Amino acid sequence: MARPLHAAIGEHPVLCLMCDNDTFREREVLLNSTGMGLFNMAWANESATGLICRSCGYVHLSVNRDLRTYRQKREH
Numbered sequence: 001m002a003r004p005l006h007a008a009i010g011e012h013p014v015l016c017l018m019c020d021n022d023t024f025r026e027r028e029v030l031l032n033s034t035g036m037g038l039f040n041m042a043w044a045n046e047s048a049t050g051l052i053c054r055s056c057g058y059v060h061l062s063v064n065r066d067l068r069t070y071r072q073k074r075e076h
């Protein structure tokens with residue numbers, strides 16, 4: 001199983017909207033993949049980052065380019 005990821009938008013950590021958990025699995029989601037034929041021009045090549053809560057499974061979807069994910073913070 002993949003290791004849990006933490007996520008942040010800029011300096012703001014992302015917490016699950018449902019349960020406040022802070023670890024996720026990451027999955028890229030293509031927004032033009034299903035039933036969006038009429039909008040092909042607007043959505044061409046658009047993809048979003050899906051963050052799946054490891055606790056409750058809620059999927060957070062973001063197209064924010066500042067979103068980043070990282071593994072457990074290194075200890076120093």
Ligand SMILES: [Zn+2]
Nearest residue numbers: 016019053056
């Ligand atoms: Zn959750």
